[in-house]
Amino acid sequence: LAKTTQPISMDSYEGQEVNITCSHNNIATNDYITWYQQFPSQGPRFIIQGYKTKVTNEVASLFIPADRKSSTLSLPRVSLSDTAVYYCLVVLNSGYSTLTFGKGTMLLVSP
Amino acid sequence: NAGVMQNPRHLVRRRGQEARLRCSPMKGHSHVYWYRQLPEEGLKFMVYLQKENIIDESGMPKERFSAEFPKEGPSILRIQQVVRGDSAAYFCASSPITGWTGELFFGEGSRLTVL
Numbered sequence: 001l002a003k004t005t006q007p008i009s010m011d012s013y014e015g016q017e018v019n020i021t022c023s024h025n026n027i028a029t030n031d032y033i034t035w036y037q038q039f040p041s042q043g044p045r046f047i048i049q050g051y052k053t054k055v056t057n058e059v060a061s062l063f064i065p066a067d068r069k070s071s072t073l074s075l076p077r078v079s080l081s082d083t084a085v086y087y088c089l090v091v092l093n094s095g096y097s098t099l100t101f102g103k104g105t106m107l108l109v110s111p
Numbered sequence: 112n113a114g115v116m117q118n119p120r121h122l123v124r125r126r127g128q129e130a131r132l133r134c135s136p137m138k139g140h141s142h143v144y145w146y147r148q149l150p151e152e153g154l155k156f157m158v159y160l161q162k163e164n165i166i167d168e169s170g171m172p173k174e175r176f177s178a179e180f181p182k183e184g185p186s187i188l189r190i191q192q193v194v195r196g197d198s199a200a201y202f203c204a205s206s207p208i209t210g211w212t213g214e215l216f217f218g219e220g221s222r223l224t225v226l
Contacts, residue, residue, distance in 0.1 A: 034213045034214075041219075041220070042219055043204070043222070044215075044217055047214070049214070085155070098169070098170070099156065099213075101146075101153040101154040101155070101213060103152065103153045110117045
């Protein structure tokens with residue numbers, strides 16, 4: 001399984017765009033990049049998934065360069081409620097995959 | 112459409128007692144995963160089950176821990192003779208039998224405190 005590396009923490013202010021970068025140098029051909037969000041005392045929640053280039057949904061955008069060795073989760077105009085831990089995972093999108101969560105990035109949004 | 116249901120949400124046990132945590136997957140999901148999260152740590156995979164089958168238990172401690180997912184009823188994670196180090200949040204997640212997309216649906220967790 002490809003190991004991921006992401007910053008331990010990030011700080012931002014309301015209304016700013018936040019970009020969290022994750023490196024996954026050993027990603028395999030059939031792996032997808034997946035991001036989860038976890039609020040305190042809650043289970044993780046799937047945010048977005050992509051294979052290459054750019055993926056956008058109502059919550060975030062995911063940018064993946066051609067070599068796929070890194071990815072960037074972009075949260076537009078964050079609010080206080082975006083304060084959470086964000087996990088970057090590499091997932092084999094076939095059959096099942098025992099998702100491997102690292103420590104994630106603790107994003108703190110201040111007023 | 113109810114999400115993944117876990118109970119109890121909070122459980123307090125004394126050392127040496129047994130803890131039973133239950134998980135009902137989302138409707139239509141027949142794959143269940145259990146994860147453990149220690150304070151200030153990420154989630155650690157424990158076990159993956161399908162109905163009446165343990166598919167992958169590579170993350171389960173060798174002793175005192177067991178899991179099942181019977182044909183009828185919820186999945187159960189059982190911890191015998193609990194110790195203080197078992198204090199953690201235990202999360203259950205489910206996924207559908209087909210169309211795996213890499214998305215797991217997590218419950219709110221069960222927080223075990225061992226006194």
